[in-house]
Amino acid sequence: MNNYPKSSRNTVKRSPKRGHYDREIVHQILDAGYICHVGFTIGKQPYVIPNAYGFGRESDTIYLHGAVGNRMLNQLEKGLPVCVTVTHTDGIVLARSAMHHSFNYRSVVLFGTAYLVPEEDKEQALFIITDQILKGRWSEVRPPNAQELKATKVLAMKIEEASAKIRTGPPKDDEADYELPVWAGVLPLQLTAGEAIPDPVMNQSLSVPASVNRIRVQNTI
Template sequence: MSDQPRAGRRARRTDVRRLPELQVHDVATLHAILDEALHASVGIQVDDQPFVLPMACARDGDHLLLHGSTGSRLMRALASGAAVCVSVTHLDGLVYARSAFESSMRYRSATVLGTATEVPAPDRLRALEVLTEHLLPGRWAELRTPLPKELAATSVLRVPLDEWSVKVSTGFSEDPDEDLHQRVWAGVVPLRTVLDAPVDAPDLDPGLPAPAHVRERRLPG
């Protein structure tokens, strides 16, 4: 592929300019990257100052859900129609090359551009269930119903998955021929996120074990 837009088509904001051969246009790959994510980096501009903040997220069909406090300046700005950029990246490995220049990382990344809208009050409880079950599978059925004051203090936003870009790097280093003779190891050190054994809260009732959905949880990917 070329860095230049194809003849007869204007460059889109989501076109990958650097290493365009790594861009993936398959929506299933976008969904897989988002479904594996427990948080996203959310970028907006408020009063001429850019901000990027981490937020919990969950995909709900063709939307990405974000949630936070109704008192948050970020959430209020997003709800009012500020343009948003949401980014998710999974680091899958460190790529060791025979030079610092060719060393890199394996990754899967997704960027979503658009405008967020607030989930209407009648749909907010379901949206919170989607978020909870994504972050803590099996938990919603065990918890009490959120109190009215808790719902009033919580804002849930959804960003449509209409304008997005996915970039995936899975290879090894591409050392130039003149470096291949060097007696320097080259390869990949894989990276992955793991879940350790659950730790009881200090105020937990004695003898209350962690449920199976906590003890046996596995991450996707």
């Protein structure tokens, strides 16, 4: 089956036509993401932490990593329910009335439980994460050594339930407002890569690698 199962937890209630459960759609939005927001609860307190070291996906599994002492990972490792969200802001929707202003966006909300990735699978998981940060980068750099692997915690989360929500297109205004002399439309937004900035202490004869050139071409408007 190519759809994630639906329950009260992941069913999109507001604007249900914008909700999607298809694995391919969910994965596409996830894979276009750099940083995910990880939600977990301690006591009754929710925390939403951006995973600033990147994340990776393989099939229905999400990988997160951090230092062995990382508080968030230590909490997640206990087997708490986790919610992972990735959102792309694609445009400002400018309507004729204040109340119909909105955003075009693509988001995914994933539900699951995290678990520790065993030692023997760590390096593969770190490859998946690095490959999501920048495709092809892994083979350009020094791989992790034994000491680094020991100091790094990698968690996996199997996606139990998921939903995507997508808004595209022009504003939806009230019928009577279409007559108003108000400019309406969409201001597209895109996360765009600029010129690569070499590390000032680097030997400046090294040229920008293939991994970086690839993304710059893709992301230019």
